[in-house]
Amino acid sequence: MTTYTFKIKRFNPSEERSPRWQEFSVKMEPMERLLDGLIKIKDNFDGTLTFRRSCAHGICGSCAMKINGKNGLACQTLIKDMPEKITVEPLAAYPVIKDLVVDMTQFFAKNEEVLPHLINNEIPPERERLQSSHEQEKILQSITCIMCGSCTSSCPTYWADKEYLGPAALLKAYRFIFDSRDRAFDERLGRIIHAQGLWRCHSIYNCVEACPKEIDITQHITEMKRLEVKRFFSRGKK
Amino acid sequence: MRYRLQPGSFAWIIHRISGIALTIYIIFHLYFFSGLKDPVISESLRKLVENQFIKFGEAGLLLTVIAHSFNGIRLILLDMGVPTRLQKTLFFIAALTGGMIFLIGAWPILGGIH
Amino acid sequence: MRKEVFEWFFLRITGVILLAGLSLHFYTMHYGGPAQTGPNWKTFNFIFLLSAIYHGFNGLLGIMLEYVHSRKLQKIFEGVLVITALILVGFGFYILAA
Numbered sequence: 001m002t003t004y005t006f007k008i009k010r011f012n013p014s015e016e017r018s019p020r021w022q023e024f025s026v027k028m029e030p031m032e033r034l035l036d037g038l039i040k041i042k043d044n045f046d047g048t049l050t051f052r053r054s055c056a057h058g059i060c061g062s063c064a065m066k067i068n069g070k071n072g073l074a075c076q077t078l079i080k081d082m083p084e085k086i087t088v089e090p091l092a093a094y095p096v097i098k099d100l101v102v103d104m105t106q107f108f109a110k111n112e113e114v115l116p117h118l119i120n121n122e123i124p125p126e127r128e129r130l131q132s133s134h135e136q137e138k139i140l141q142s143i144t145c146i147m148c149g150s151c152t153s154s155c156p157t158y159w160a161d162k163e164y165l166g167p168a169a170l171l172k173a174y175r176f177i178f179d180s181r182d183r184a185f186d187e188r189l190g191r192i193i194h195a196q197g198l199w200r201c202h203s204i205y206n207c208v209e210a211c212p213k214e215i216d217i218t219q220h221i222t223e224m225k226r227l228e229v230k231r232f233f234s235r236g237k238k
Numbered sequence: 239m240r241y242r243l244q245p246g247s248f249a250w251i252i253h254r255i256s257g258i259a260l261t262i263y264i265i266f267h268l269y270f271f272s273g274l275k276d277p278v279i280s281e282s283l284r285k286l287v288e289n290q291f292i293k294f295g296e297a298g299l300l301l302t303v304i305a306h307s308f309n310g311i312r313l314i315l316l317d318m319g320v321p322t323r324l325q326k327t328l329f330f331i332a333a334l335t336g337g338m339i340f341l342i343g344a345w346p347i348l349g350g351i352h
Numbered sequence: 353m354r355k356e357v358f359e360w361f362f363l364r365i366t367g368v369i370l371l372a373g374l375s376l377h378f379y380t381m382h383y384g385g386p387a388q389t390g391p392n393w394k395t396f397n398f399i400f401l402l403s404a405i406y407h408g409f410n411g412l413l414g415i416m417l418e419y420v421h422s423r424k425l426q427k428i429f430e431g432v433l434v435i436t437a438l439i440l441v442g443f444g445f446y447i448l449a450a
Contacts, residue, residue, distance in 0.1 A: 066241075068242070069240060069241055069242035070241070070242040092239055092241065093239075154241065156239070156241075156247065156250065157418065159239050160418045160419050161417075161418045161419075161421070163421075193356060193357065194356060195356050195417065198356075199356045199357070199359075199360050200418070202250055203246070203250075203313055203316055203317070203325075204246050204247050204250045205244065205245075205246030205247070205322065205325050206241070206244070206246065206247050208246075208322055209244050209246075216321075216322045218316075218322055218325075219321065219322045222316065222317055222319075225317065225360070226317070226318075226319070228357050229357060229360075229361050231357075232354065232357045232358065232361070254415060257408070257411045257412075257415075258411075258412065258415070260408060261408030261409065261411065261412055264404055264405065264408055264440065265436070265440060268440050268443040268444050268447065269443060271447055300378070303374060303378075307370075307371050307374070310367045310371070311371070314364055314367065314368070317364065343378070343383075346383060
């Protein structure tokens, strides 16, 4: 057992004017997760500490937060990989509801903008719409997104301009644009190729660093940029 | 906003600052040199260039240009399909080669050894 | 929609032109390269100048649009940038026409 210091950014907007930092000393086993530390604090030190968690196994995306200056999932961060002083903050760029809980309305609104559902008006086959393994591979990485919001909240472009779609929504757009079963290719591209969409990405790679599912988000966005440049030059022809 | 830096975000900050600086520099550069045909202005400019302080400024300009250019090359390569896992490697290659070219380039500007 | 893709692509093209242009420019002005005279050099310098101003001011415009959010202010800044760029092109042509 080693004692770790958790420095947590606390904020209750309905009662406080500005956020404050609070420190807790917690005894932790090396194989425990950061989330266990937060639960210990809530159980033993301060019951008012508020954070989201659900599955605690890196699938629901609820416990995304800024850990030592970098976004990630609390349930996927092992204590043994941490220094003895751990700084925990809510995800940046989203309004704080309380402590580590942020309002993700904006985030999901961006997701809606790119039509996050299959569009195909053809009569469905008797069983499922089939995909070859090659076609599946094309979208394999992008479908593993758990929508935790770590990427969009790590993006300096998004901090500056909340109208920007952000990496998560662009990745979702990719996931359907390159889905062989989808039929709304043009409409989907039309929804992202404006100044506050695809072209706002400046290849900073913070999203790739932050993604707990290790999705190469920038690569996906770049691929769509290249697709659009190709379309630009082939339009006049035919 | 405090967020942990990594080569990609560091390069982005440098790229922005150097880009803004260089564009502002173009304004002064063209403005001053539009007077080059006037012999009096031309003579005073020639004297100015020999000033030691201006020489350091010139070396700084070279560094800014090199930083912006080399990261520019890095970004174009990444746009053309160099995989993301190489973005940091490319950053260090750009910094290293850029730094060497700066030293070689700044030597004659600063006058070398007298 | 077509405007954005063109701008994004052209920013890279002008970037490459600038790299070549700047290398030659530095070589001539600071490291004793041959004087740039003749019509070919003139054409080259015109393209170099236009690339520099396009690249620089488009970059500034992009940064401004990211940090300024009021539509009215955006229009004002855009106007200032475009006018400054045009004046600079004028200055540049005046120097090069000598």
